[in-house]
Amino acid sequence: MNETRPGEDIVPDSEHRGLVARLPQRLRDLAQLARFDRPIGWWLLFWPCVWGVWLTGAGWRWELLAWLLTGSIAMRGAGCVYNDIVDAKLDRQVARTASRPVASGRVSRKLAWAWLLTLCGVGLLVLLQLRPLAQAVALASIALVAAYPFMKRITWWPQAWLGMVFTWGLLVGWTQLRADNWDALAAMYAGAALWVIGYDTIYAMQDREDDALVGIRSSALRLGGHVRGGVAGFYCGAVALWGLAFWLYRADWLALLALLPAACHLGWQVATLDGGDPGNPLDRFRSNRWAGALVAAACFVVGNA
Numbered sequence: 001m002n003e004t005r006p007g008e009d010i011v012p013d014s015e016h017r018g019l020v021a022r023l024p025q026r027l028r029d030l031a032q033l034a035r036f037d038r039p040i041g042w043w044l045l046f047w048p049c050v051w052g053v054w055l056t057g058a059g060w061r062w063e064l065l066a067w068l069l070t071g072s073i074a075m076r077g078a079g080c081v082y083n084d085i086v087d088a089k090l091d092r093q094v095a096r097t098a099s100r101p102v103a104s105g106r107v108s109r110k111l112a113w114a115w116l117l118t119l120c121g122v123g124l125l126v127l128l129q130l131r132p133l134a135q136a137v138a139l140a141s142i143a144l145v146a147a148y149p150f151m152k153r154i155t156w157w158p159q160a161w162l163g164m165v166f167t168w169g170l171l172v173g174w175t176q177l178r179a180d181n182w183d184a185l186a187a188m189y190a191g192a193a194l195w196v197i198g199y200d201t202i203y204a205m206q207d208r209e210d211d212a213l214v215g216i217r218s219s220a221l222r223l224g225g226h227v228r229g230g231v232a233g234f235y236c237g238a239v240a241l242w243g244l245a246f247w248l249y250r251a252d253w254l255a256l257l258a259l260l261p262a263a264c265h266l267g268w269q270v271a272t273l274d275g276g277d278p279g280n281p282l283d284r285f286r287s288n289r290w291a292g293a294l295v296a297a298a299c300f301v302v303g304n305a
Contacts, residue, residue: 014038015286029101030115033084034077040286041080044199045166046072047292048192052173055188055249055299061177064129068173071126078119079145079165085112086149094210134176141168153215156222159200163193184248191241198234198266199288201227202273205281228273235266242295246302255305258298265291 014020020028020037035041049068053061084091084102091103101107107115127135144165151158170192174185197219204211204220205227211218223230239259246255269287274280 015040025106029107033081033101033107033112033115034119035080036073036077040289042069042073042076043289044196044292045076045169047289047296048167049169049173050292050296051188051192051299052170052175052185053177054296055184055245055303056174056177057303058177059304064173064176067126067129068169071123072169074119074122074126078116078123079148081112081116081119082146083149085109085116090214090216093214094207094216096207096210130172130176133179134172137175138168138172141165144168152217154217156217157197157219158217159197159204159219160193162200163196166196167192181249184245187241187245187248191238191245194234194238194241195266195288195291198231198238199269199285199291201231201234202269202281203285205275206278227275228270231273232270235270239263239266242298246298250302255302258301259295262291262294262298265294 014032014037020031023031031037046069049072050065053064053068084100087097088100088102088109091097091100097103102109102112127138130138144161148158148161148165151161155161167189170189171185201219201223204218207216207218208220210216211221219230220227239262242259242262243256246259249255265287269284269291272280273284
């Protein structure tokens, strides 16, 4: 049997080839399975948590944010493991995902399930740090998370489902600290969902040819040649809803200016998006870690000014 040389099994969009490639094979496979080599995922899961905490006006709350960061890393990893178990057959047919640990056979389904339960155990530890209302809100996301891998089989808009799932931390962070201003929270959540649809449509641009061949549906395929216009629409809707959330929270025109840096960044993504350059969509997708940070800064300003 041929041995895999370090780095050969690293997927194309890994952000930490050197670090992951140096791990022993089994640990490397588990790290890849939980996407520890691609931290952009947990950043995108974590930032809405920060929005929810900082917009409440409760201050920095570093300890709470540390727990939410831990939960974001663990549960994003658990979600990826579950997704790879469900999608193993499809992943084998897509060039970018064929080398994933379960799809390639390097990790058995039994080990993958054990790793999934381990990561969920970390998530449970984080859950126990929350008050009952926030615990209930967090647990309510389980059904959405479990259904997500199947959405690409039944709808052209799996990104819309991901928008509900990946922004759930906003609700958790908010309900941990307060239980009012539901209108502002709803607007913030709806805007966050549109943001996710926008950036995940950009991400899906990488797989359009393979997805079309194997029957995977995505917003990038549905939009066809209008991807840039579609992403622009989603981002505009996100900024508008965030502005509405800020206004409902604090009716002050100056508060809306806090969103200007984030709006400019999202505009830059749209203006420079180039589907003809293989690396461009991935770079624009990854830049949303900074978009999330800019929205977090805006939430802190509006909530704590």
